[in-house]
Amino acid sequence: MAGAVLAACGRTETGPAPASDGVFPVTVEGIEGPTTVDAEPQRVVTVGTYRDIDAALALGVVPVAAAELPPMIPGGITPWAKERIGGSPMPELFATTGGMPFEKIASLAPDLIIGTDYSGLANDYGTLSGIAPTLSSASGYNKDTWQVTTNRVGQALGRARAAADTVARIEAAIRAAREQNPGFAGRTFTIGPVTPDGTVYTINSTNDASARFLSDLGLTLSPSVLGLAGDRLPGRAVVSPELLRTLDADVMILSYSNAASRQKVEAEPLFQQIPAVRRGAYVPVETTTAVSIAFPSALSIPYGLQKTIPLIAAALTR
Incomplete structure (x- = not known):
């Protein structure tokens, strides 16, 4: 059964990255306001705890830096994220326990900050969006479904078609698991x-x-x-x-x-x-x-x- 599920999901394969839609600028509405991305992001930073880095990686984008996960996750990054990164350079991990390291993030010169899974974004949005376009959640922290997050991150990255395909593939795997x-x-x-x-x-x-x-x-x-x-x-x-x-x-x-x-x-x-x-x-x-x-x-x-x-x-x- 486990093998069948993994086959249906296609694992977290590390093949060629999905192609960009090539349509910019794009604007994505969010609870903290619209996020406009003028060109395909090349230096992405994820500041949310768990799902921001996953959404980027699922669409073939390895962030230059990401928030370090709590100590109970060995190495500060999940095994599924490590598998998807494969042989690419690992993102630089930064701690957020003492607050968001704004100077560190600014020094990385990001062209997109993904904060859909950051509980403190309402307080820090002004500072982060002053560094680079910052994507918030659609409905509030921990309220968006994984499908909504994947599609919205796909829009900001210019990979909306890849996001829709990814959502359809994972939904099909869930249905297969239920049917089996x-x-x-x-x-x-x-x-x-x-x-x-x-x-x-x-x-x-x-x-x-x-x-x-x-x-x-x-x-x-x-x-x-x-x-x-x-x-x-x-x-x-x-x-x-x-x-x-x-x-x-x-x-x-x-x-x-x-x-x-x-x-x-x-x-x-x-x-x-x-x-x-x-x-x-x-x-x-x-x-x-x-x-x-x-x-x-x-x-x-x-x-x-x-x-x-x-x-x-x-x-x-x-």
Whole structure:
């Protein structure tokens, strides 16, 4: 099954870059205002956390620099991004933990800054757009679908046709995965991250990106978590020990950033009593796999399908 999914997705191949549409200037509307690009970008910088670099790479553009990912991602860049870069020079990675390094970005002389996945863009847009045309999201941070992001980045890069082709190819791979796993249809799931200190979160909204990813495969977010009170982070809720049983579903997925947090959660007696845990339908995943579906992109989705489908299929037999 995993091989079939990868074949359908075409992997993150490193063949010839898609050709430019050759039509400039282009203007792309965004929540922070219109972005006009006068000529095909040659020096692209991505400032968002996860999906900005993916969108550029999916369309054959390797940024000259990109925001470094959090420490739980080894090397500050995802494996699917590394694969797509292939033998090309790696982007220069810069930290954003202390704020956006404007002087550093300016020194790179970018002709396009992609910030569709940058949570602080509303505050920094004026400064960044003073350096180079800066592309914001269409609807706000973490609100655009991966299809919207891919198409909008494609427009800014002058590769709108390549973007449309890429979206169609990945959507076809998702449909193929769903068709090849009819047993997923209507089965329930819960999913959420566990923080390094062992606090359990669960996704409690069908609008969350990871919930949509699994729903596209035919699964249904368990009604048991929909009524949980939300946290400061939209679409998720903290699950206290006494509420752990609400995580029960046909397949129960939790992601961990370190071994200690997993050990702490799995040692909790109330956790061990969850029916999904007792019958073996509990699926623990590491951070990189969780990122591939929680922040889906045209590059991460093939990775996420490959990693999660066999685990989910096995859990649903128990």
